[in-house]
Amino acid sequence: MTVISPPAPAGVVPTGRRRPAGRRGTKLNSGQSRYGYLFVSGYTLLLIAFGLLPTLYAVYLAFTRNGAFVGVDNFVRVFNDYRFLPAVAHVALYVLFWLVSLIVFVVILAIVVHGIRVRWLGNSARFLFYIPGAIAGASSVLLWLFVLDPTVSPVSGLLHAMGYESLVNVVAVGNLPVVFTAIAFWAGAGGWIVIMYGALNNISTDVMEAARIDGASHVQTAWHIQLPMLAKWISYMGIMSLAAGTQLFVEPKVLAQATKNVVPEDYSLNQLAYLYAFRQNDFSGSAAISITLLVVALGLSTVFIFRGRLFERD
Amino acid sequence: MTDHTTRRRRATLTPGQWIGRAVVAVVLAVFTAFFILPIIWLILAPTKTNNELLLSGPFSVGSLDQLAANWNELFAFGGGVFATWLGNSAFYSFAALGITLLVSIPAGYALALIEFKGRRLLLVTTLIVMLIPNTALVLPIFLELSAAKLIGSPLAVILPFSFFPFGVYLTYIYFSTAVSRDLLNAARIDGAGELRVFGQVAMPLATPVIALVGFFSFVGNWNNYFLPFLVVGGQKIPVQVGLSNLLANVPAFNPTTATSIVIQLPTLALATLLSVAPILIIFLFAQRFLVEGMTAGGTKE
Numbered sequence: 098m099t100v101i102s103p104p105a106p107a108g109v110v111p112t113g114r115r116r117p118a119g120r121r122g123t124k125l126n127s128g129q130s131r132y133g134y135l136f137v138s139g140y141t142l143l144l145i146a147f148g149l150l151p152t153l154y155a156v157y158l159a160f161t162r163n164g165a166f167v168g169v170d171n172f173v174r175v176f177n178d179y180r181f182l183p184a185v186a187h188v189a190l191y192v193l194f195w196l197v198s199l200i201v202f203v204v205i206l207a208i209v210v211h212g213i214r215v216r217w218l219g220n221s222a223r224f225l226f227y228i229p230g231a232i233a234g235a236s237s238v239l240l241w242l243f244v245l246d247p248t249v250s251p252v253s254g255l256l257h258a259m260g261y262e263s264l265v266n267v268v269a270v271g272n273l274p275v276v277f278t279a280i281a282f283w284a285g286a287g288g289w290i291v292i293m294y295g296a297l298n299n300i301s302t303d304v305m306e307a308a309r310i311d312g313a314s315h316v317q318t319a320w321h322i323q324l325p326m327l328a329k330w331i332s333y334m335g336i337m338s339l340a341a342g343t344q345l346f347v348e349p350k351v352l353a354q355a356t357k358n359v360v361p362e363d364y365s366l367n368q369l370a371y372l373y374a375f376r377q378n379d380f381s382g383s384a385a386i387s388i389t390l391l392v393v394a395l396g397l398s399t400v401f402i403f404r405g406r407l408f409e410r411d
Numbered sequence: 412m413t414d415h416t417t418r419r420r421r422a423t424l425t426p427g428q429w430i431g432r433a434v435v436a437v438v439l440a441v442f443t444a445f446f447i448l449p450i451i452w453l454i455l456a457p458t459k460t461n462n463e464l465l466l467s468g469p470f471s472v473g474s475l476d477q478l479a480a481n482w483n484e485l486f487a488f489g490g491g492v493f494a495t496w497l498g499n500s501a502f503y504s505f506a507a508l509g510i511t512l513l514v515s516i517p518a519g520y521a522l523a524l525i526e527f528k529g530r531r532l533l534l535v536t537t538l539i540v541m542l543i544p545n546t547a548l549v550l551p552i553f554l555e556l557s558a559a560k561l562i563g564s565p566l567a568v569i570l571p572f573s574f575f576p577f578g579v580y581l582t583y584i585y586f587s588t589a590v591s592r593d594l595l596n597a598a599r600i601d602g603a604g605e606l607r608v609f610g611q612v613a614m615p616l617a618t619p620v621i622a623l624v625g626f627f628s629f630v631g632n633w634n635n636y637f638l639p640f641l642v643v644g645g646q647k648i649p650v651q652v653g654l655s656n657l658l659a660n661v662p663a664f665n666p667t668t669a670t671s672i673v674i675q676l677p678t679l680a681l682a683t684l685l686s687v688a689p690i691l692i693i694f695l696f697a698q699r700f701l702v703e704g705m706t707a708g709g710t711k712e
Binding site: 136232 | 431435438439446447448453456465510514515518521522527528530533536537540541542550551552553570571579609636637641655659661679680683686687694695698
C-alpha cells in the first residue's frame with residue numbers, strides 16, 4: 098500500500114539551473130573530493146546493490162531463457178497469457194478511480210481546511226486526516242476487512258442498506274476498484290492534504306485579500322487563484338500516485354487470502370509476476386512483467402523530473 | 412464554519428453563504444468520520460468477545476477483562492509466535508534504520524556541500540530511483556537475492572530496507588538550504604579537517620533532518636509487506652507478513668479452516684492494532700513535528 102508519500106517538493110528538484118554553487122574560491126578541492134567519495138561510498142554501494150544490479154539482472158532474465166538470449170519472447174509469452182489483459186484492465190480501472198478521487202477530494206479538502214479560520218480546528222482536521230497514514234501494508238487491509246464485513250463493520254448499517262450481507266458480497270470482483278480506492282485513499286490522502294495545505298500557505302495574503310476586496314466569493318478564489326497555484330503539486334501527486342497504483346499487490350493478495358480466492362490471486366500485474374516466479378518457477382516471465390512495470394514507473398519519474406525543470410524555467 | 416466565525420459575520424451572510432457553510436461543514440464531518448471511525452473501531456474491538464463484536468453496536472465498549480483474555484489468546488497462539496513476529500519487525504526496522512542513517516546522512520551532506528566528480532550523476536540517479544515506487548524493485552531484488560543465495564537470511568530484509576534514496580534527497584535538500592558553505596569554510600580555514608567539519612560543524616545542525624529521515628525510514632520499513640513476504644519465511648517473518656498468515660486461522664473469514672487452533676475476530680483486531688501500535692504512537696507524539704516538516708517540504712520554493 099501507499100507508504101507515506103515522500104513529500105518531495107517539486108520546486109526544489111535539483112536542475113541544471115542553480116547547480117554550480119560557488120565552490121571555486123577553495124583550494125582544497127582534491128582533498129575535499131576524496132572525502133566526498135568517502136561520504137557517499139556506503140550509499141553508492143547500496144544504490145548499486147539494490148537499485149542498479151537488480152534492474153540489470155531483471156533485464157537480463159527478461160531477455161533470456163535458461164541462459165540463452167531469446168529477444169522479446171518472454172514479453173510476448175507473458176502478454177499473450179490469458180490472465181495478462183484482465184490484470185491490466187483491473188489495475189487501470191483502479192488507478193483511474195484512485196486518481197480521480199485523490200485529485201478531486203484532496204484539493205477540495207485542502208482548500209476547505211485552509212479556509213478554516215479557527216486555528217485549532219484546522220490543525221486538528223489536518224492531523225485527523227493524516228493519522229491513517231500510520232496504518233499501511235497488511236494492517237490497513239486487515240482493518241478494512243473488518244470495515245467491509247457487514248457482520249462486524251463500524252458502518253454495518255450502511256453496508257446493509259446497500260444490500261450487502263457478507264464480506265464476500267462486498268468484495269465481489271466488480272466492486273474491487275472502489276474497495277481498493279477506498280483503502281488507498283484512506284491511508285494516503287492525509288499526507289497529500291498536508292502537502293497541498295503547505296503549498297496553499299505560499300499564496301501571498303495580499304493576493305487573497307485583493308480578491309476578497311474585489312468581491313470574489315470563496316469558490317471564485319479557489320477556482321481562479323488557489324487551483325492554478327496548486328497545479329504543479331496536483332501533477333506531482335497524479336504522477337506519483339499513477340506510478341504507485343500500477344504496483345497494486347498487498348490489497349488483492351491479502352483479500353485473496355481472506356476470502357479463499359473470491360478475490361482472484363491473479364487480479365493485479367504484480368500478483369501475476371509473483372505467480373510466475375513462485376507458482377510456475379518462471380523467473381524470466383516474472384522479470385518480463387516486472388521490467389514492464391518498472392519501465393512505466395521510470396518513465397513517469399523521468400518525465401516528472403523533466404517537467405519539474407520546465408516549471409522552473411517559467 | 413464554526414460558531415465563532417459564523418457568529419461574527421452572521422449579519423453579512425446571505426442565504427447562499429449559509430448553504431455554502433453548511434455544505435463545508437457536512438463535507439468536513441463526513442471525511443473526518445471516514446478517516447477516524449475505522450481507527451476508533453479498531454481500538455474498541457479488542458475489548459469485546461466474539462459475540463459482543465457481532466451483536467452489540469460497533470462502538471460499544473467491552474471490558475478490560477476481555478481485553479486481557481484476547482491478549483492471552485493472541486500471545487498463546489502458535490507458542491507465542493506473535494511476539495516473535497513483533498521482535499523480527501523491530502529487529503529489521505531498527506537495523507535498517509541504523510544503516511540508513513549511517514550511509515544517507517554523510518551522502519546527502521557530501522552531495523550538497525562537497526564538490527566531486529560524478530556528483531551530479533549520483534544526484535540525478537538518486538532522484539529517479541527515489542520517485543520509483545519501492546514495490547517496483549521488489550521482484551527484481553528478490554530475483555537478485557535468490558541468485559546470491561541470500562533468501563531466508565535477515566540480511567535479505569535489512570540490506571534492501573537500508574537503501575533509502577529519499578533519505579539522501581531529504582538530507583541533500585536540508586544541507587543545501589539550511590547550512591551555509593561559508594560556515595564550513597570558516598571551520599576549514601581554522602584548520603579543521605573534513606571529518607571534523609562534518610562531525611563537529613555539520614552534524615550538530617542536522618538533528619531535524621536526522622529525525623525526519625529516521626521517521627520515514629522506520630515507518631516505511633515497519634509497514635513493508637511485499638519484500639519480507641518474498642525473502643523470508645517461517646520464524647523469520649515480520650509482523651506484517653505474520654498478520655496475513657493469521658487470517659488462515661480465522662474461522663469467520665475462512666469457514667474451511669482446517670487447523671484446530673482458531674483465532675477469533677477480536678483477537679485478530681488486537682493483532683492488527685498491535686502491529687501498527689508503534690507507528691501510531693510515533694505519529695501521535697510527533698504530530699506537530701511531522702505536519703510542520705511536511706508543510707515545510709511543501710513551502711520550500
